[in-house]
Amino acid sequence: MATSTDKQHYFVPDTTIWPFLASVGLTTLLMGFINILNDGGGKFLMLAGAVVLFFTFWRWFGEVIHESEGRIYSSWEDKSFRLGMSWFIFSEVMFFAAFFGALWYARVLSVPWLGGAGEEFETHKWLWNSYQAVWPTNGPANVGGEFNVIGAWGLPLVNTLLLLASGVTVTWAHHALKHNNRKHLIWGLAATVALGFIFLFCQALEYSHAYHGNLTLGSGIYGSTFFMLTGFHGMHVTLGAIILLIVLIRSIRGHFTPKNHFAFEAAAWYWHFVDVVWLGLFIFVYIL
Amino acid sequence: MNAQAVDHADHDDHHHGPAKGWMRWLTTTNHKDIGTLYLWFSLAMFFVGGAMALVIRAELFQPGLQLVAPGFFNQMTTMHALVMIFLALMPAFVGLANWLLPMMIGAPDMALPRMNNWSFWILPFASAMLLATLFVDGGAPAGGWTMYPPLVLQTGAAFPMLIFAVHLLGISSIMGSINIIATIMNMRAPGMTYMKMPLFVWTWFITAYLLIATMPVLAGAVTMLLTDKYFATSFFSAAGGGDPVMFQHIFWFFGHPEVYILILPAFGIVSQIIPTFARKPLFGYSSMVYATASIAFLSFIVWAHHMFTVGLPVEAELFFMFATMLIAVPTGVKVFNWVSTMWQGAMTFETPMLFAIGFVIMFTIGGFSGLMLALTPVDFQYHDTYFVVAHFHYVLVPGAIFSVMAAAYYWIPKWTGNMYDEKLGRFHFWMSTIFVNILFFPQHFVGLAGMPRRIPDYAVQFADFNAISTIGAFGFGLSQLLFAYIMIKTAIGGKKATSEVWEGAEGLEWTLSSPPPYHSFSTQPIIK
Ligand code: HEM
Ligand SMILES: [Cu+2]
Numbered sequence: 001m002a003t004s005t006d007k008q009h010y011f012v013p014d015t016t017i018w019p020f021l022a023s024v025g026l027t028t029l030l031m032g033f034i035n036i037l038n039d040g041g042g043k044f045l046m047l048a049g050a051v052v053l054f055f056t057f058w059r060w061f062g063e064v065i066h067e068s069e070g071r072i073y074s075s076w077e078d079k080s081f082r083l084g085m086s087w088f089i090f091s092e093v094m095f096f097a098a099f100f101g102a103l104w105y106a107r108v109l110s111v112p113w114l115g116g117a118g119e120e121f122e123t124h125k126w127l128w129n130s131y132q133a134v135w136p137t138n139g140p141a142n143v144g145g146e147f148n149v150i151g152a153w154g155l156p157l158v159n160t161l162l163l164l165a166s167g168v169t170v171t172w173a174h175h176a177l178k179h180n181n182r183k184h185l186i187w188g189l190a191a192t193v194a195l196g197f198i199f200l201f202c203q204a205l206e207y208s209h210a211y212h213g214n215l216t217l218g219s220g221i222y223g224s225t226f227f228m229l230t231g232f233h234g235m236h237v238t239l240g241a242i243i244l245l246i247v248l249i250r251s252i253r254g255h256f257t258p259k260n261h262f263a264f265e266a267a268a269w270y271w272h273f274v275d276v277v278w279l280g281l282f283i284f285v286y287i288l
Numbered sequence: 289m290n291a292q293a294v295d296h297a298d299h300d301d302h303h304h305g306p307a308k309g310w311m312r313w314l315t316t317t318n319h320k321d322i323g324t325l326y327l328w329f330s331l332a333m334f335f336v337g338g339a340m341a342l343v344i345r346a347e348l349f350q351p352g353l354q355l356v357a358p359g360f361f362n363q364m365t366t367m368h369a370l371v372m373i374f375l376a377l378m379p380a381f382v383g384l385a386n387w388l389l390p391m392m393i394g395a396p397d398m399a400l401p402r403m404n405n406w407s408f409w410i411l412p413f414a415s416a417m418l419l420a421t422l423f424v425d426g427g428a429p430a431g432g433w434t435m436y437p438p439l440v441l442q443t444g445a446a447f448p449m450l451i452f453a454v455h456l457l458g459i460s461s462i463m464g465s466i467n468i469i470a471t472i473m474n475m476r477a478p479g480m481t482y483m484k485m486p487l488f489v490w491t492w493f494i495t496a497y498l499l500i501a502t503m504p505v506l507a508g509a510v511t512m513l514l515t516d517k518y519f520a521t522s523f524f525s526a527a528g529g530g531d532p533v534m535f536q537h538i539f540w541f542f543g544h545p546e547v548y549i550l551i552l553p554a555f556g557i558v559s560q561i562i563p564t565f566a567r568k569p570l571f572g573y574s575s576m577v578y579a580t581a582s583i584a585f586l587s588f589i590v591w592a593h594h595m596f597t598v599g600l601p602v603e604a605e606l607f608f609m610f611a612t613m614l615i616a617v618p619t620g621v622k623v624f625n626w627v628s629t630m631w632q633g634a635m636t637f638e639t640p641m642l643f644a645i646g647f648v649i650m651f652t653i654g655g656f657s658g659l660m661l662a663l664t665p666v667d668f669q670y671h672d673t674y675f676v677v678a679h680f681h682y683v684l685v686p687g688a689i690f691s692v693m694a695a696a697y698y699w700i701p702k703w704t705g706n707m708y709d710e711k712l713g714r715f716h717f718w719m720s721t722i723f724v725n726i727l728f729f730p731q732h733f734v735g736l737a738g739m740p741r742r743i744p745d746y747a748v749q750f751a752d753f754n755a756i757s758t759i760g761a762f763g764f765g766l767s768q769l770l771f772a773y774i775m776i777k778t779a780i781g782g783k784k785a786t787s788e789v790w791e792g793a794e795g796l797e798w799t800l801s802s803p804p805p806y807h808s809f810s811t812q813p814i815i816k
Contacts, residue, residue: 010475012397012807015307015315019406026456027413034448037518060402076474080399083470091462091504098508098538102523110531118601123526139529143522218520221529228515 011067011077018060025053068262069255078262085266089273092236096277099232103225103284107135111221114140138220147223148213152286155206159199160282166195167275170244170268180258182251189248192271196241203234229281236274243267305806314409317401318806319386320703322408326383327696329411330376331772334689336419337371338765340364345727345761347744348754361744362430363422369433373550374457375415377684380692381553382407382464385492387703389468391797391804392486394477394813399470407464414456421446421453432742434539435510437524437532441517451514458503465496465503472496477796479815483574486795490577491556494584498545498552501588506542509535533598540591548587551651551683552580554691555622558644560795561698562626565641566633567792572625579618579625586615596667605664612662616655623652638790639713643694646686646721654682657732672742675735681728686721693720693771700778701785705803708778716774719767726760 032046067073073081115133116124124131128140136149150156173188210216210226217227247267250256256264306312306321316322343364347355356364386404390397398404421428426444429435435450443450472493476485485493513535515521522528524535555576563570570576592600592608600608626648635641657679661667670676693716701707730753735741739750746754785802796813797804 009810010396012401013317015312016317016402016405017315019402020314020409022406023409023413026410027417030417030452030456034452037448038445079474080470083473084400084403084466087466087469087500088462091466091500094501095504095508098505098512101505101538101541102508102512102534105534105537106530110526110534111529113531114526114529121599127526137529139522139525139527141527143525143528144520216520217515218522220522224512224515224521224523224528224530228512228521 009074011072011074013067016060016063018056018063021056022053022060025049025051025056029053065250065255065263068260071260073260078260081262081266085262085269089269092273093277096229096232096280099225099229100280100284103229106221106225111135111137136222138222142220144216144219144223145214147215147219148210149215149222150206150210150213150226150286152282155202155209156282156286159202159206160278162195162199162202163275163278166192166199167272169195170271174264174268177251177256177261177264178258182254185251185256186248189244189251193241193244193248196237196244196271200234200237200241203230203237226285229285233274233277233281236277240267240271240274243270315405317397317405319390319398319401319404319808320804320806322398322404323383323386323388324703325408326379326386326411329408330380330383330692331775333371333375333379333415334768335772337368337376338768340368340371342761342765344368345758348746349758350755351746351748351751353745356744358744359427359430362432362742363428365742366429366432367418367422370418370429371415372684373433373546374454375411375418377550377688377692378461379411381492381495381550382461382468384488384553384557384692384695384699385464385468388699388797389471389489389492390475390808391800392489392795393472393475393480394796394809394815395471395475396807396810396812398467399474400467403463404467407460407467410456410460410463414453414460417449417456418453421449424449434536434543435513436539437513437516437535440513447517448514451510454510455507458507461499462503465499468492468496469500477809477812477815483577484815486556487559487570487573487576488553488556491552491559491580494580495549495552498549498584498587502542502545502549505538506546509538509542512538533595536595536598537591540594541588543594544591545584545587547680547683548583550688552583554647554651554688555580557691557695557698558626558647561640561644561694562629562648563794564698564790564792565638565644566630566635568629568633569794570625571628571631572621575621576625579621582618583615586611586618590615593662593667596664597671609662609664613659616659616662619655623648623655637714638697639708639710639717640694640698642714642717643690643697646717647690647694650682650686650690650721650724654679654684654687657682670735672740673735674731674739674741677741678728678731678735681731685728686724690720696771696775698790699797700775701789702797702800702802702804704779704782705785705801706778706780706782707785708774708782712770712774716767716770719770720764723760723763723767727757727764728760730754730757730760 026049029046029049032042032044032049035042035045112118112133113121114123114128115131117133131140138144138147169188169191173185173192176182176184176188215226216223244267247264250263306318307315313321313325343356344361347353347361386398389395424445426446429440429443429446429450431440431443441447472485472489512521512523516523516525522530524530524532526532559570559576590608590612592604593612596605596608630645637645657675661670661676661679697708697713734750734753737750739746787801788798789802790798796809799813800808
């Protein structure tokens with residue numbers, strides 16, 4: 001914790017061009033995507049934006065890492081970083097909450113209503129009289145055609161075990177870091193990153209099974225919630241794994257000390273967050 | 289900032305002044321520079337949004353279709369709301385937070401200065417993306433700022449631009465809010481406990497929490513719109529088992545807290561200003577804090593009062609009606625406290641105080657019409673009429689916007705070191721107050737009589753009130769040119785202000801010189 005003595009001087013960085021460039025990159029990327037969606041060519045623009053964004057983050061974070069390793073930061077600045085990361089994760093939780101909310105709303109309320117539950121809504125009475133409310137469903141219009149559901153106890157179970165194991169290995173790495181055991185730190189992190197990428201591989205495999213069984217993003221509300229939830233989760237796992245990979249490289253280069261390793265903890269928090277989201281998915285998307 | 293800076297930055301970075309030239313504004317990490325950027329940007333957007341409002345009012349001056357095509361009229365109503373909410377009002381409050389929070393809590397700067405720069409510099413890009421929709425195939429979004437499907441899915445080439453502009457604006461406000469929370473939690477001067485923080489700090493603390501909790505939900509909602517349109521999902525299509533009403537639930541789960549995001553900082557501002565000019569400490573400080581927190585909590589469980597007429601189950605109608613009416617309790621506490629602060633005070637009526645008192649009275653009018661709308665059976669009649677328009681404009685214009693203007697007059701002597709022109713300021717207040725009431729009060733009447741909102745034409749019996757309303761609109765719009773003139777003039781020069789500026793002002797910001805040093809409190813003051 002910050003004591004009064006290290007609250008003497010807060011590090012306020014000088015000017016920086018990176019945020020502005022990041023805006024340029026991000027906007028370019030999105031403009032490319034917009035063009036693609038509007039049936040124009042936008043691949044090149046999108047790629048250019050991504051390159052600028054990547055380069056900018058590389059330099060921006062590189063600077064911060066340099067400052068951190070130069071011991072510019074005291075526990076006072078450290079606390080700002082921690083607060084920043086925690087509240088960022090909270091915002092991510094709320095992003096997933098929107099999609100979980102959609103899933104629950106559909107399952108608990110709107111699909112039963114379509115099937116005639118409650119106050120006999122007109123849609124059932126006049127439009128889709130014969131529709132039976134069941135889950136999974138692609139709706140009364142059988143949108144996207146018949147499909148096969150992915151069972152919970154095959155690949156998804158494997159994925160659950162993989163992520164749970166990765167939660168253990170990252171904790172192992174953290175303990176090693178605190179006890180200044182660099183070798184175990186590196187092995188723990190390497191195992192975590194590997195488990196993360198294996199998870200992504202299994203997820204890709206699962207998607208390919210799904211599409212072969214005609215379960216697609218276009219399979220009505222079931223396909224929508226299934227792919228959007230697991231898809232955004234997968235994107236977060238990818239990001240988390242990349243962050244952990246960078247932390248691994250930094251650990252190999254001798255960064256971090258038992259007392260000063262905010263980046264490690266931020267990555268670990270993020271990883272636990274994607275882990276918990278997965279447990280939610282496993283229960284509400286796959287099992288129930 | 290690069291490697292060499294790292295080596296020696298440790299002790300002398302605080303003594304740097306601003307960078308030279310225009311690059312200063314691109315690259316600054318200074319809370320005052322960034323606050324200034326936000327505030328000027330917001331002022332500019334206020335006029336852009338205002339111009340759109342005048343197009344709407346000009347068309348509505350008489351019944352029948354005169355000036356613009358109905359499609360363009362709808363683009364104007366949609367864009368006016370989006371511009372005013374996301375590009376004018378929210379940035380204004382974030383700008384005020386940037387300028388004031390570090391000075392109020394005795395900090396050298398915001399907690400995360402580089403991210404602070406990014407929060408601002410996303411805005412102009414997002415705004416350009418949103419405003420550019422006016423020039424693409426099919427025109428700007430025209431389905432209302434609430435973006436309800438399936439209507440919004442008919443938007444042309446503007447559709448993905450709208451979605452991604454909302455995403456960018458969300459990223460900007462989430463980062464701004466994270467910064468504000470980190471600043472308040474980590475940068476307070478020794479001895480400044482939470483319950484000693486000025487109310488503007490408190491209200492922003494809670495607002496930032498609301499923003500972080502709800503902007504991602506909006507992001508999720510518009511993402512589902514995007515995939516429904518382009519990637520074959522069925523979130524909001526009953527044929528696929530989804531439900532268009534589901535969008536409304538998700539949207540208003542964001543949308544109602546959002547309206548409190550637009551008013552809580554205003555509550556904070558007014559709670560700073562009234563004690564100064566009443567020369568009495570704020571009445572009921574801790575009840576103000578608790579009332580703000582309760583409003584924030586309640587704002588999460590009232591969203592369906594925007595959806596009373598979509599066909600909710602009766603239980604839901606009842607729950608959301610009672611929950612909404614509950615909000616009147618903490619809101620009433622606040623109004624009571626402001627009035628009690630003024631009671632038997634040695635009051636003077638400088639421009640900021642005039643705007644603050646105007647706020648208290650006219651915000652309360654908006655609160656009362658809100659209470660009327662909260663009654664489900666009554667809302668069946670009022671929903672989607674001009675009565676709703678009158679309600680939210682009373683809380684937002686003589687409410688939120690008046691508070692921003694009060695803040696601008698109150699703190700601009702501190703920011704620039706120059707006094708504004710008091711006579712012109714008061715004149716601006718009276719013009720604004722008279723015209724805003726001419727503009728919005730008649731809308732209650734046409735609303736109660738059944739005139740629908742978002743329609744370019746109307747039945748002839750509404751003609752007189754609409755003509756009056758339009759006259760008020762142009763009067764109000766013109767008065768704001770005066771505001772811009774006063775602000776620019778004060779920024780350039782004027783009578784020098786003292787450090788304290790106002791004789792009754794309390795708070796750390798008044799202990800700094802006017803204008804304050806580039807880095808506010810390099811050494812933190814100790815609060816007893
Ligand atoms: C006393 C507290 C308030 C109550 C009880 C209340 C109640 C309501 C209700 C029931 C509606 C829905 C009307 C309808 O569409 O039929 C509504 C709309 C609205 N309110 Fe309030 N309100 C309150 C305060 C506020 C505040 C403080 C703001 C913003 C600063 C605000 C902004 C809005 C907006 C923007 C809408 C219209 C949204 C739209 O449909 O476009 N309200 N209010
Ligand atoms: Cu509301």
